[in-house]
Amino acid sequence: MGVYSKPALFALLSVVLILVGTFVTTILPIYLPTTQPVSSYIKPYTAVELEGRDIYIREGCNNCHTQTVRPLRTEVARYGEYSKPEEFAYDRPHLWGSRRTGPDLARVGGKYPDSWHYQHLYDPASISPVSNMPAYGWLAGRRLDTGYTFRKVSVLGYGYTRQEVEQQIAAYMERVTAPDYAARDVRNRVTPPELRDTLTEMDALVAYLQKLGRDVKELEKSRRAAMLDKTIGMSEVR
Numbered sequence: 623m624g625v626y627s628k629p630a631l632f633a634l635l636s637v638v639l640i641l642v643g644t645f646v647t648t649i650l651p652i653y654l655p656t657t658q659p660v661s662s663y664i665k666p667y668t669a670v671e672l673e674g675r676d677i678y679i680r681e682g683c684n685n686c687h688t689q690t691v692r693p694l695r696t697e698v699a700r701y702g703e704y705s706k707p708e709e710f711a712y713d714r715p716h717l718w719g720s721r722r723t724g725p726d727l728a729r730v731g732g733k734y735p736d737s738w739h740y741q742h743l744y745d746p747a748s749i750s751p752v753s754n755m756p757a758y759g760w761l762a763g764r765r766l767d768t769g770y771t772f773r774k775v776s777v778l779g780y781g782y783t784r785q786e787v788e789q790q791i792a793a794y795m796e797r798v799t800a801p802d803y804a805a806r807d808v809r810n811r812v813t814p815p816e817l818r819d820t821l822t823e824m825d826a827l828v829a830y831l832q833k834l835g836r837d838v839k840e841l842e843k844s845r846r847a848a849m850l851d852k853t854i855g856m857s858e859v860r
């Protein structure tokens with residue numbers, strides 16, 4: 623009969639077995655580098671993009687929008703290259719979502735100019751008449767609070783110094799308030815006069831939206847260029 627006739631020993635051995643299983647399948651992988659793919663082409667968010675991401679979470683955009691392109695032909699045709707694990711290395715928490723009232727946003731960065739986003743966030747129906755996306759114009763009436771930005775990027779381990787964070791915020795502010803900013807007209811239209819010279823929550827949200835999928839798109843572009851070089855090189859040989 624062996625171990626089956628000894629209930630106490632049996633229970634003890636079962637617990638040990640389950641603990642070993644838990645350790646091997648759950649705890650160990652957390653520390654294995656192969657389960658945490660990091661690619662040099664995926665860059666962490668800048669301070670302003672991270673603030674935009676927090677606004678995205680606060681407003682619950684992820685209740686209507688997913689951020690993951692599944693490896694299915696129809697999805698790739700609609701949104702672009704499917705999502706890779708390493709793309710989420712800096713996402714805490716991830717925003718994959720499970721509901722698509724609106725389209726997936728994993729590849730929205732660079733799809734439209736900034737001006738499109740200001741107009742769309744201000745009044746989605748002005749761009750897409752049947753849209754049931756709520757208007758977020760009031761985000762342009764709120765100054766971006768950067769009081770905790772440095773603490774946030776530190777907790778997330780992005781490795782920026784306080785000075786770098788301040789520089790990133792100042793640089794983005796300079797960009798959107800510059801006289802030659804391409805989205806200047808629409809930004810001025812949706813932003814109250816007293817906030818036009820500073821960063822608003824809408825500015826940060828637009829910065830974040832433009833970052834989504836950008837690294838992957840740039841990788842694809844460089845790969846295409848490399849392939850083209852190769853083809854040209856071959857024709858020269860011939």
Ligand code: HEC
Pocket residue numbers: 678681682683684685686687723724725726727730733746747750753754755756758827831
């Ligand atoms: C009630 C659901 C809902 C919520 C909440 C919502 N959206 Fe949308 N969103 C939609 C729908 C539907 C569309 C497609 C029609 C359109 O373009 O307005 C859309 C479209 C978009 C697009 C354009 C995507 C593309 O590829 O054309 C962006 C960008 C976007 N939403 C961002 C946001 C952001 C940022 C938030 C949060 C501040 C948000 N959405 C909240 C429903 C929603």
